[in-house]
Amino acid sequence: MLKLEGLKKSFGGVAATRDVTLDFADGSLTAVIGPNGAGKTTLFNLITGRFPIDSGRILLGGENIAGLSRREIVRRGIGRAFQVASLFPTLTVREALAAAAQAHQRRETAMLVGFPTAAAMKHADEVMELLGLTRVAGILSRNLSHGDQKLLDIGLALALEPKVLLLDEPTAGMGPEERWRMIETVQRLWRARGMTLIFIEHDMDIVFKVAQTVRVLSYGAVLAEGTPEEVRRNPQVIEAYLGKSAHGAAEGAAA
Amino acid sequence: MTGRWRDLALAGAGLVILLLVPLFGAPPAIRDFIMFGMAYGLLAMSLNLLIGYSGLVSFGHAMFFASGAYAFGLAMQSGKFSIPAAFALAIVFTAVLALIVGAICVRLNEIYFAFLTLAFQMLFYNVILGWVSFTGGDQGLMGGIPRPKFLGIDLADRTQLYVFCSVAFIICIAILRQLVTSPFGYTLRLIRDNQERAAFLGVNVPLVKLTCFVISACVAGVGGILLTLFVSGAYPNFGFWTTSGEAIFMILLGGSNVFLGPLVGTVILRLLNDITVTYTSHTELVLGIVILILVLGLRKGPLDLIAERLENRRQAAAQAVRDAADAGAADTRKGGS
Numbered sequence: 205m206l207k208l209e210g211l212k213k214s215f216g217g218v219a220a221t222r223d224v225t226l227d228f229a230d231g232s233l234t235a236v237i238g239p240n241g242a243g244k245t246t247l248f249n250l251i252t253g254r255f256p257i258d259s260g261r262i263l264l265g266g267e268n269i270a271g272l273s274r275r276e277i278v279r280r281g282i283g284r285a286f287q288v289a290s291l292f293p294t295l296t297v298r299e300a301l302a303a304a305a306q307a308h309q310r311r312e313t314a315m316l317v318g319f320p321t322a323a324a325m326k327h328a329d330e331v332m333e334l335l336g337l338t339r340v341a342g343i344l345s346r347n348l349s350h351g352d353q354k355l356l357d358i359g360l361a362l363a364l365e366p367k368v369l370l371l372d373e374p375t376a377g378m379g380p381e382e383r384w385r386m387i388e389t390v391q392r393l394w395r396a397r398g399m400t401l402i403f404i405e406h407d408m409d410i411v412f413k414v415a416q417t418v419r420v421l422s423y424g425a426v427l428a429e430g431t432p433e434e435v436r437r438n439p440q441v442i443e444a445y446l447g448k449s450a451h452g453a454a455e456g457a458a459a
Numbered sequence: 460m461t462g463r464w465r466d467l468a469l470a471g472a473g474l475v476i477l478l479l480v481p482l483f484g485a486p487p488a489i490r491d492f493i494m495f496g497m498a499y500g501l502l503a504m505s506l507n508l509l510i511g512y513s514g515l516v517s518f519g520h521a522m523f524f525a526s527g528a529y530a531f532g533l534a535m536q537s538g539k540f541s542i543p544a545a546f547a548l549a550i551v552f553t554a555v556l557a558l559i560v561g562a563i564c565v566r567l568n569e570i571y572f573a574f575l576t577l578a579f580q581m582l583f584y585n586v587i588l589g590w591v592s593f594t595g596g597d598q599g600l601m602g603g604i605p606r607p608k609f610l611g612i613d614l615a616d617r618t619q620l621y622v623f624c625s626v627a628f629i630i631c632i633a634i635l636r637q638l639v640t641s642p643f644g645y646t647l648r649l650i651r652d653n654q655e656r657a658a659f660l661g662v663n664v665p666l667v668k669l670t671c672f673v674i675s676a677c678v679a680g681v682g683g684i685l686l687t688l689f690v691s692g693a694y695p696n697f698g699f700w701t702t703s704g705e706a707i708f709m710i711l712l713g714g715s716n717v718f719l720g721p722l723v724g725t726v727i728l729r730l731l732n733d734i735t736v737t738y739t740s741h742t743e744l745v746l747g748i749v750i751l752i753l754v755l756g757l758r759k760g761p762l763d764l765i766a767e768r769l770e771n772r773r774q775a776a777a778q779a780v781r782d783a784a785d786a787g788a789a790d791t792r793k794g795g796s
Contacts, residue, residue: 252659278661290659292652295645296777303645307660313667314642318463321642339784342777344770360660 205230205400206251206282206368211260213250213424220246222424224260228368233394234402235411238421239444244404245287247421248370252284253277264368283366287373287404289357293346297337297356300345301328304363331359334393351382355389362393369394371403375410383407387414412436420444462640470633477625481618490621492733494689496725497628501682502702503709503721504635508675510707511715512639514651515565515668518573518703519580520679522560525698526553527680529587532600532693541609549684550677556583557676558669565668580700587695599694604687614688624685631678636718638674647671708750714760716767723762 206228213221221243228234236244249255251262253274262270269277292300302320305327306312314321320328332338335355340348345356354374361369374390375383387410394401405411411418412432420427420441428438435441481490502524509515530552534545560579564572587594595601606614614620638644646667649657654664687693696702705728706721713724731749735742757764 274658275661275663278659284659286656290653290656292649292656294652295648299645300649303642303649304660306642307646307649307662311642312646312662313670315638317642318640319642319645324642339781340777342773343781344774347774347778360656364661 205232205265206402207261207263208247208251209261209263211247211250211262212258213246213255214258220424221250221257224421224424224426226419226426226429228400228402230400231398232400233391233414233416234400235415235418236402236404236421237406237408237411237418238427241423242421243424244421245372246424248284248372248404251277251370252282278364281365281367282370283361283364283368284370285354285357285361285372285374287376289350289353291345291348291353291356291360294344296342296344297332297348297352297359298325298328298341300356301331301337301359301363304328304360305331308364327363331362334362334396335359335389350377351386354378354386358390358393362397365397366399368400368402371401373404373406375405375407383410390414463637466636466640467633470629470636473632474625474629477629478622481621487617490617492729494621494624494685496729497624498682498686498689499705499709499729500722500725501628501631501685502679503706503713503725504632504719505675505678505682506703506706507710507715507721508635508638508647508671508678510710511720512644512651513647513668513671514654515672516569516573517576517672518700518707519560519576519578520675520706521698521700521702522576522580522583523553523557523676523679524683524686524702525583525587525693525695526556526676527683528687528693528697529594529600529683530680531684532604532687533593535604535606536600536602538605541607542614543609546684550680553680553683554673554677557673561669561672561676565665565672577700577703580698580703584695584698584700587698594695597695600687600692603691604693606688606691620688624688627681627685631681632722635678639718643667643670708746711750711760712753714762714764714766717760717762717765720760720762724760 208224208226211221211224212219224247236247238244246255250257253272257270260270261268264280264282267280269280292303295303299320302324303312306321306324309323309327311321311324332341335358337352337355337359340352345353348356358371358374371390375386378386390401390403391414415432417429418432418435419429420435422444427444428435428441430438477493480493502520506517506520509517509520527549531545531549534540534548535542540548560576564575564579567575588596590596612619612623614623646657646662649660649662650664650667658664683697686697709724709728710721711724712727713722714720731746732742735745739745753760759767
């Protein structure tokens with residue numbers, strides 16, 4: 205579904221992404237891990253067109269989308285949620301999701317009808333149902349709890365019915381119990397929508413339990429990839445990411 | 460849908476009230492006050508489409524007020540156009556002007572947008588001042604604006620002019636209302652709140668901003684046309700930066716988060732202006748003090764304050780719904796384990 209070939213990106217001489225080649229199969233659930241500064245978020249920024257790449261190709265279903273605008277990339281089916289929830293503070297959950305849905309339905313510049321259109325509302329209701337946001341439908345985004353803000357951030361991406369969904373640390377800033385609830389929600393929507401889902405995660409318990417495949421980045425390059433089992437046993441990964449103590453890694457110590 | 464019928468009914472009621480004023484033999488001073496209020500009200504309301512709904516703080520909005528006024532006045536003085544044709548021509552001219560200025564400005568952020576719009580306004584103002592043979596320079600369009608009859612309507616008659624302006628005013632307000640309650644209006648709010656994220660939802664941010672800028676300019680242009688019809692002339696100060704500043708004051712005085720806030724602000728500012736001019740020679744001083752009190756004391760327009768109270772109540776209700784749902788979910792979890 206999504207293929208990255210020889211992706212390179214430097215910021216003022218610092219190589220943030222060095223020759224990344226990855227293949228994300230259709231309908232797969234992948235975790236991207238790596239130490240801080242490994243280039244995980246940068247990779248998402250390159251895929252979604254926030255920054256232009258220096259060289260390489262980004263293939264979505266065979267089509268090279270590198271160099272397209274953020275908007276065109278979104279319209280081709282790559283959705284994204286952010287590490288720090290990126291929301292619309294003065295809109296309620298329902299309004300924000302309906303506005304996202306109408307953008308997806310190419311109705312965002314319609315002037316002669318009322319907001320929200322029935323189609324957008326229906327779509328927003330489905331997303332709220334899927335994510336358990338119906339209970340906060342009328343609350344302004346800025347008044348939501350941290351966990352609900354993260355959910356809404358995912359919901360905004362989901363309203364675009366993406367083929368590929370990129371989640372940048374969906375569990376960031378959450379307590380242990382809340383993390384598991386969030387990751388269960390992520391798994392549930394992945395199954396429900398059958399899309400290709402890629403998430404960045406620091407909690408190794410979650411990564412090894414949930415992901416089908418794990419991609420490890422270090423210093424902007426791919427250090428290892430494989431099933432959770434393979435990655436867990438990979439000596440390079442243990443050294444670079446999980447620390448020298450293999451024992452600690454086996455116990456799933458978070459970085 | 461019910462909201463739209465209610466809005467239409469309110470627009471109709473507003474028109475009826477406006478039209479009843481001359482019937483009841485209101486003194487000319489009141490009618491004049493309303494006419495000025497409608498012209499400046501359109502300026503402030505259209506500016507709030509940019510400031511309040513889209514987060515585009517323009518300091519140069521009066522340019523389009525003046526462009527509507529001058530284009531209409533010049534077209535009428537040429538003697539080649541009927542009033543409807545000149546009206547349409549003035550709007551088209553304003554739209555083209557806004558398209559050019561907007562295309563250059565809308566990609567800039569906040570302070571740069573504000574200053575560039577201000578700069579374009581000063582440029583426009585100086586063209587009006589400098590091109591004496593065409594615009595009359597600092598004397599304005601002299602010699603009156605001819606108002607030939609069209610379709611049996613005679614705008615030289617004060618009452619008919621009043622009715623014409625009232626209808627045009629209500630139509631513009633209805634258009635603005637439709638706009639802010641449409642999908643497009645909510646896309647504007649997306650951009651105001653978080654344009655980066657709006658782009659990631661597939662919104663063409665610059666294009667939406669430009670569209671909003673042009674529509675807003677056209678409504679301001681209609682305000683200028685109404686003023687030109689009313690005072691039978693056009694003057695450079697229509698497009699001076701202080702006129703833009705007044706429009707911003709009107710928004711501050713009323714409130715930017717309530718649809719009719721700027722209109723209320725227009726009434727307040729014009730009342731303050733008329734009263735202070737009558738009783739003192741320190742108009743600016745009094746205005747300045749009132750605005751200081753509002754900004755420092757309330758920190759927002761009076762209508763915004765009321766709207767915020769209502770919103771807080773709605774939010775408390777919505778949060779109660781959530782808390783009840785969460786408590787229910789917690790009980791189920793406990794019961795299950």
